[in-house]
Amino acid sequence: MLKFLNRNKKEAVEAVTTPVDKPVGFFKKLTQGLTRTRQGLVSKIGTLILGKKVIDEELLEQIEEVLLSADIGVSVTKGIIDDLSSQLKRKQLNDGEALWAALQAHLQALLQPVTQPLHIEAMDEPYVILMVGINGAGKTTTIGKLAKYLQADNKKVMLAAGDTFRAAAVEQLQVWGERNQIAVIANAKGDSSAVIYDAMQAATARQMDVLLADTAGRLHTQRNLMEELKKVKRVMTKLSPNAPHEVLLVLDASIGQNALTQAMQFKEAVGVTGLVITKLDGTAKGGIIFAIAQTLQLPIRFIGVGEGIDDLKPFNGEDFVTALFSENE
């Protein structure tokens, strides 16, 4: 393939071997998971550049078309093309390699402000994380993965089965509780806010560091769901004025641009403080992360690249772009 693609791969390999806190396995998984997004985006652009001797406006137009078809969205695409155009005018893009590097740099800069890892400060009350998102987004699974991640960081974690809409939801969370060997607070009769209220009391009594509260993704109507989530938040503040300390919105990357619409609704109704982007494995729509970053300006805390307990990692925009631009083996 392209000479500069290969060079990029080398950089990617170095990126996984140097820092101690970035296990090789996950970077490889991310690189593999992004295969379809890469095919629809990076590889297509690579092929365009490869065929060209000169970098000109016509090439930028072709790149624009690829970007627009890759779930990146109109506004992000415009930003990229404007940036590349002005670099072209300043004669900074003399060859394919420079163009390739400029594109990567632009995308990394876009993700930089939303690369804000979740920081759980030590407090004299449990740090409460409320998970929200539509059904199937990956809330319950993310709670299971997050519990493991936090326990590995020496946090005492408890779960609250706040999805009282589906009977199976409690069982699903209990399975994750068993896998992590941690308590799950559930109440067959209570509504969501009552269960989470009980769980906050239990977590305080047992001196937990973190309480992860699951919620429903669907009620009879979307409006009901938002009203329930608002009530959950109101009830939480009765026990702690600062709770929930984090409202994590879980978004399924594979639904592309629809994720943006959903995010706006949740942001408006319940006030989201961080995002988890799931199912980045196997989707061709991974480019949505750039639209999410630019439009929502919310911290992306974690990404999910699989269904397993270890398939969740703190988000790092630089690594994400490196993985997207590196060759899959």
Ligand SMILES: Nc1nc2c(ncn2[C@@H]2O[C@H](COP(=O)(O)OP(=O)(O)OP(=O)(O)O)[C@@H](O)[C@H]2O)c(=O)[nH]1
């Ligand atoms: N491939 C892949 N699948 C995922 C990921 N995260 C979650 N899933 C799968 O997505 C499906 C839905 O996940 P859930 O955790 O049940 O979603 P939810 O948001 O809790 O859904 P409701 O409880 O219906 O509101 C499950 O089959 C999960 O295994 C991911 O990062 N990658």
Ligand SMILES: [Mg+2]
């Ligand atoms: Mg669920």
